[in-house]
Amino acid sequence: MEFRLKRYERIIVLIVGIMALSCSAEPLWKSYESDFLIGAAVGGRNIAQLLENPKKDLIQVKNLLSQEFNSVTADNNMKWEYLQPRKGQFKFDKTDVLVDWAEENGKAVAGHVLVWHSQTPKWVFRDGWGQASREVLIERMRQHIHTVVGRYKGRIKYWDVVNEAVLVRDGVAVFRDSPWRKIIGDDYIELAFRFAHEADPEAHLIYNDYNMNDLRKAKFVANMVNELRSKGVPVHGIGMQGHWHLEYPSAKELDEVIHVLKRTGTKISITELDLSVLPSPGDYRGADLGKSIEHQEKLNPYRNEAPEDVIQEQAKKYKDLFQVFLDHSEAIERVTFWGISDKYSWKNNFPVRGRTDYPLLFDRDHKPKPAYHALQDLKINNFSGEVDKNRNDPLGRLSYFVLINE
Numbered sequence: 439m440e441f442r443l444k445r446y447e448r449i450i451v452l453i454v455g456i457m458a459l460s461c462s463a464e465p466l467w468k469s470y471e472s473d474f475l476i477g478a479a480v481g482g483r484n485i486a487q488l489l490e491n492p493k494k495d496l497i498q499v500k501n502l503l504s505q506e507f508n509s510v511t512a513d514n515n516m517k518w519e520y521l522q523p524r525k526g527q528f529k530f531d532k533t534d535v536l537v538d539w540a541e542e543n544g545k546a547v548a549g550h551v552l553v554w555h556s557q558t559p560k561w562v563f564r565d566g567w568g569q570a571s572r573e574v575l576i577e578r579m580r581q582h583i584h585t586v587v588g589r590y591k592g593r594i595k596y597w598d599v600v601n602e603a604v605l606v607r608d609g610v611a612v613f614r615d616s617p618w619r620k621i622i623g624d625d626y627i628e629l630a631f632r633f634a635h636e637a638d639p640e641a642h643l644i645y646n647d648y649n650m651n652d653l654r655k656a657k658f659v660a661n662m663v664n665e666l667r668s669k670g671v672p673v674h675g676i677g678m679q680g681h682w683h684l685e686y687p688s689a690k691e692l693d694e695v696i697h698v699l700k701r702t703g704t705k706i707s708i709t710e711l712d713l714s715v716l717p718s719p720g721d722y723r724g725a726d727l728g729k730s731i732e733h734q735e736k737l738n739p740y741r742n743e744a745p746e747d748v749i750q751e752q753a754k755k756y757k758d759l760f761q762v763f764l765d766h767s768e769a770i771e772r773v774t775f776w777g778i779s780d781k782y783s784w785k786n787n788f789p790v791r792g793r794t795d796y797p798l799l800f801d802r803d804h805k806p807k808p809a810y811h812a813l814q815d816l817k818i819n820n821f822s823g824e825v826d827k828n829r830n831d832p833l834g835r836l837s838y839f840v841l842i843n844e
């Protein structure tokens with residue numbers, strides 16, 4: 439018996455289809471609105487160029503930023519070397535553009551970063567011909583934090599106050615011997631948080647680090663944060679950078695460290711998420727910018743295109759990790775990707791220069807990858823399985839339409 443829909447039934451099916459379509463036609467941030475913010479880091483070396491005067495393909499990146507994300511981080515422009523390259527000479531032009539744009543477009547801003555050993559000019563640690571004293575360095579830190587956080591008081595909600603103060607050396611987590619620590623002592627961390635809080639008592643203050651999926655490091659950071667908070671130091675959040683890989687972390691490993699971190703009673707953010715698909719040179723897993731590994735052809739296998747199975751595996755990995763974030767969504771307040779499109783990812787040059795990596799949700803033509811659709815599907819259908827690589831439209835319209843009309 440042939441099954442045929444009557445005309446009015448077809449119309450109903452079409453209407454239901456259109457309704458389903460409009461339900462699925464959400465930007466990524468909207469799909470996760472009840473769980474956490476979805477952010478992106480932008481800027482290259484010049485945020486103003488991206489936001490005010492974008493060139494052809496940057497217009498697409500800007501549109502994706504406006505459409506798909508509800509939080510934004512400057513990838514470079516708020517670092518000390520950009521904001522105060524010379525003593526007392528602050529340059530806020532690019533950061534102003536970002537904060538104005540974010541406000542006009544309803545995006546939260548995550549300020550990155552106040553105190554870090556990297557991308558901080560040499561003058562900060564020097565005085566005359568010698569090294570700055572503890573008192574001088576504390577005063578410079580205080581002034582920098584008060585000037586920067588104070589300028590955006592009430593406008594920048596989240597601040598990465600201290601970045602990468604801990605590392606795992608010979609299998610043991612320890613404080614990094616940065617110039618901050620060498621000159622001021624361990625209390626530089628506490629002082630930084632106190633100054634930031636003075637400058638904006640409403641701001642949400644974060645300790646941020648890489649390799650936070652390493653249980654040794656996560657436990658060390660959790661202890662540090664507990665100790666600081668027990669002394670009344672205003673630490674409100676822990677940032678897991680999340681420069682990860684197809685091979686790590688496992689969902690189980692991630693779940694375990696999030697359990698450890700959330701016991702501090704602070705909120706957790708994933709602040710710099712990307713998932714490299716390239717061979718890891720040696721056993722290097724960190725994001726220490728001082729690291730550079732010599733280029734070898736075998737480390738750059740996908741110069742023109744990554745194989746479909748690798749891109750599918752990445753989609754699955756993103757989905758598995760996001761499932762863990764969702765399991766802990768009461769403690770997680772933001773997941774920020776370190777970039778938007780593979781074309782401009784820092785991973786193309788780290789830890790090996792000149793490779794072609796594919797770590798983000800949008801490809802080199804700024805089209806959504808299976809990873810993007812997997813994250814959408816995870817919210818819409820609790821989906822598991824393969825993602826149709828031909829689904830190119832960010833809103834998923836086409837695929838749902840085809841499904842309805844079959």
Ligand code: GLA
Binds near residue numbers: 513550648679710
């Ligand atoms: C670290 C820093 C970021 C950025 C990335 C690489 O993770 O926290 O500011 O420099 O490295 O782009």
